[in-house]
Each structure stands twice: as C-alpha cells, then as structure tokens.
Amino acid sequence: MRGPSYPGHMASAVRAMRENARLVDVVIEVVDARAPSASRNPGLFRLVKKPTVIAMAKADLADRGTTDSWRTEFESRGTLVFPVNCRTGEGVSDLLRGCRQVAEASPRGPGRLVAGGGRKRPLRAMVVGLPNVGKSSLVNKIASSAAARTGARPGVTRGKQWVRTGEGVEVLDLPGVVMPGRSDPRSVVVLALLGIVEESSYDPVEVAARALRILRARSPSVLKAIGVGVATEPTEEAYDGIRELGKRLGFVSKGGEVDIVRASSWLIRQVRDGKIGRLSLESPPGEERDA
Ligand SMILES: Nc1nc2c(ncn2[C@@H]2O[C@H](COP(=O)(O)OP(=O)(O)OP(=O)(O)O)[C@@H](O)[C@H]2O)c(=O)[nH]1
Ligand SMILES: [Mg+2]
Numbered sequence: 001m002r003g004p005s006y007p008g009h010m011a012s013a014v015r016a017m018r019e020n021a022r023l024v025d026v027v028i029e030v031v032d033a034r035a036p037s038a039s040r041n042p043g044l045f046r047l048v049k050k051p052t053v054i055a056m057a058k059a060d061l062a063d064r065g066t067t068d069s070w071r072t073e074f075e076s077r078g079t080l081v082f083p084v085n086c087r088t089g090e091g092v093s094d095l096l097r098g099c100r101q102v103a104e105a106s107p108r109g110p111g112r113l114v115a116g117g118g119r120k121r122p123l124r125a126m127v128v129g130l131p132n133v134g135k136s137s138l139v140n141k142i143a144s145s146a147a148a149r150t151g152a153r154p155g156v157t158r159g160k161q162w163v164r165t166g167e168g169v170e171v172l173d174l175p176g177v178v179m180p181g182r183s184d185p186r187s188v189v190v191l192a193l194l195g196i197v198e199e200s201s202y203d204p205v206e207v208a209a210r211a212l213r214i215l216r217a218r219s220p221s222v223l224k225a226i227g228v229g230v231a232t233e234p235t236e237e238a239y240d241g242i243r244e245l246g247k248r249l250g251f252v253s254k255g256g257e258v259d260i261v262r263a264s265s266w267l268i269r270q271v272r273d274g275k276i277g278r279l280s281l282e283s284p285p286g287e288e289r290d291a
Contacts, residue, residue, distance in 0.1 A: 013176070014177055017048060017128050017174055018048065020172055021126065023124060023126075023172070024124040024126040024172065025051070025099075025103040025106075025123055025124050025125065026051050026053065026125045026126075027125070027126055027128055028053055028055050028125055028128070028138070028171075029052055029055070029127075029128055029129060030129035030133045030134055030138060031056055031057065031129060032056075032058050032194045032196070033056035033057060033058050033059040033061065033062035033067050033070075033083055034058060034061055034062045034193075034194060034279060034280050034282075035190045035193075036056055036070045036074070037070075037282055037284075038186075038187050038190040038191060038281070038282060039129075039133055039190075039196060040054075040129070048128065051102040051103055051105070051106045052079060052102070053081070053082065053095065054079055054080070054081045054082070055082050055084050055095055055127075055134075055138060056070065056071070056081060056083040057084055057135075057137070057138060058085070058086070058133070058134055058274070059083035059084055059085055059090075059091065060085040060090070060274070061274035061278060061279065062278060062279070063278050063279065063280040066280035066287075067280070069287055070284055071083065072284075080098045080101070082094050082095040082098055084134075084141075086140075087137060088141075089144075092138070092141045092142060096169060099123060103123055120168070122168045122169055122170045123168060124169075124170045124171075124172070125142075125172070126171070127139055127172070127173055127174060128174060129177070130154075130176050130178060131154030131177075131178060132152075132153065132194070132196050133176065133194070133196065135173060135174070139173040142163070142171050143163040152195065152273070153195065153198075154178075154195065154196060154198060178196075188207075189207050189210040189211065190282065192207045192268065193207065193214075193272055194281070199265075199268075204261055205239070205260055205261060207264065207268055208242050208263070208264030208265075208267045208268055209241075209264075211268065211271060212228065212238045212241045213238055215271075218280065218281070219277075219279055222276050222279060225276065227244075227248045228244055228245050228248075242260050242264055242267070243258045243260055245266070245267060246259055246260055246263030249263060249266060251263050251266070
C-alpha cells in the first residue's frame with residue numbers, strides 16, 4: 001500500500017508554513033481528534049519555533065473518554081490541548097484563551113503583543129496541520145464568518161489567507177501539509193479513514209478490511225449497528241465481513257456477486273464522515289486496544 005504522496009505543492013506548503021511562522025505569536029496545530037497521533041507530524045511542525053497549542057478538531061466525532069486521555073497525554077508533555085467542534089464553534093473560545101496564555105507566557109510574549117503607545121495589538125495566530133483535518137473550518141469559527149474556503153476533501157486550501165476577527169485575533173489559514181513517510185499500513189489506513197489522503201491513493205478493500213478489525217477492537221457496537229458480525233479477527237474473515245456488509249446493503253450484481261469495492265467505499269465513507277457515531281481510531285500509548 002502506498003503512503004501519502006508528496007507533490008511539489010506540498011514542499012511549497014512547508015515553506016509557506018516556515019515563512020509565515022515568523023509573522024505570528026502562536027501556532028495552532030490542528031489534528032483530527034479521532035486519531036490525534038496519526039494525524040499530526042511533530043517532526044514537521046517542530047520546524048516552526050513558536051509557542052504552539054493543539055486543537056483537537058472533529059471532537060464531536062471522537063469518543064469523549066479517549067479524547068480526555070489524549071488531552072492528558074499531550075498536556076503531560078507540556079502542550080495545551082483544546083478539543084473543538086469546528087462546525088459549531090464549541091471549544092473555540094477556550095482555544096483562543098489558550099493561545100493568548102501561551103503567547104503571553106513566552107519570553108518575548110507580553111511586549112510583542114503591545115504595539116507603539118502601549119496599545120495592545122491583535123494576537124496573531126496561524127493554523128497548521130495535515131489536509132482535511134478542519135483548519136479552514138476552525139479559522140472560520142474564530143472569525144465567526146465563512147471567510148475561508150472549506151470542503152470534505154483534502155487540499156481545498158491552496159494559498160494562504162489571513163482572516164481578521166472582531167475579538168482582537170488575526171488568524172492565518174494555510175493549506176494542509178502532507179509529510180513524507182508514515183507509510184506503515186496502520187497509519188495509511190487511519191489517514192484514509194480520516195479523509196487525509198485521497199481515495200485514489202489506496203486500495204479501498206484493504207482499508208475497509210483493516211477498518212473492520214479496528215472497529216471490532218474499539219467499538220463492537222458500531223459493527224453491530226452496521227450489521228456486520230463481530231468475528232472479524234483474521235484478515236480473511238474481515239473480507240467476509242465486507243462481503244456480508246455488501247450483501248446487506250444490496251450491492252449485489254445480477255449474477256449474485258457482491259460488489260466488495262462498493263461496500264468498502266461505503267464503510268470508509270461512514271467512518272470518515274462520522275456517520276456511525278463517535279469513534280476514536282487510536283488511544284494514547286499504554287491504552288492501545290487496536291487490531
Ligand atoms: N463533524 C465535524 N466536521 C468537521 C469539523 N471540522 C471540519 N469538519 C469537516 O471536515 C471537512 C474538512 O474541513 P476543512 O476546514 O476544509 O479542512 P482543512 O484542514 O482546511 O483542509 P485543507 O484545506 O484541505 O487542508 C469539511 O467537510 C468540514 O465540514 C468538526 O469539528 N466536526
Ligand atoms: Mg483548508
């Protein structure tokens with residue numbers, strides 16, 4: 001299975017991230033709350049030497065307890081974390097308070113936020129993260145207006161855009177950055193299920209088979225809800241599970257052949273779009289219960 005590709009526009013996205021970091025007080029690293037580790041690239045974002053907070057976007061789609069565990073995990077390593085719903089704006093005001101807190105606590109912080117004459121200038125923030133994690137949606141909520149373009153596929157934002165808000169914050173939206181590497185099958189499956197990598201870059205049947213195994217380990221009730229038996233441990237049986245699902249959905253040809261590609265894509269979409277209820281795809285180290 002191929003990992004995420006690393007086209008030329010991604011190299012320039014990395015460059016844009018580094019250049020624009022000089023202009024901001026704080027970096028908001030946006031991850032998908034359903035898999036905050038697989039959907040982040042600490043190596044890449046370490047290039048940005050600015051105070052950073054993590055926004056766990058799509059928290060409405062993740063398991064609440066697991067989100068709390070991740071928050072504890074990241075905060076024990078010294079980074080403030082804010083679960084947010086970028087569609088409703090839930091958690092966004094806490095996030096902005098956190099941004100101000102880390103910006104002002106940084107050595108050059110307080111002075112830098114005061115413009116000439118002692119007047120406070122706006123706090124400048126920048127969102128960074130992988131494609132499709134919710135960066136533009138978050139920027140829109142920060143701005144309380146639909147100023148940044150969003151979309152249910154990776155790569156919607158191409159160039160940078162500054163968004164100004166009435167709350168004394170200026171926030172810069174940047175295109176999603178894919179990092180090279182992360183080509184181990186498990187990460188690729190998780191990135192596929194989160195919609196971070198394009199559908200054309202993976203085999204849907206392979207991803208769906210692994211998805212069934214993850215579902216079995218993490219949420220048997222979800223499996224039951226979509227009508228698949230829970231005995232999907234060995235890979236062969238996972239394929240049986242997809243066939244069972246295809247049959248139940250009526251994805252069957254005249255000859256009685258089940259369309260397992262169609263059933264696989266259906267399953268991936270259900271997970272990706274959060275249609276099967278709250279589901280976290282990974283837990284912090286030590287709490288792992290994945291297939
Ligand atoms: N349920 C839910 N959906 C979200 C949330 N945030 C974003 N989305 C959806 O996820 C999709 C991607 O959102 P964008 O804001 O365009 O993501 P992005 O990170 O800017 O993506 P790129 O610009 O492609 O890198 C859209 O369909 C959003 O509606 C959230 O907190 N909850
Ligand atoms: Mg965007």
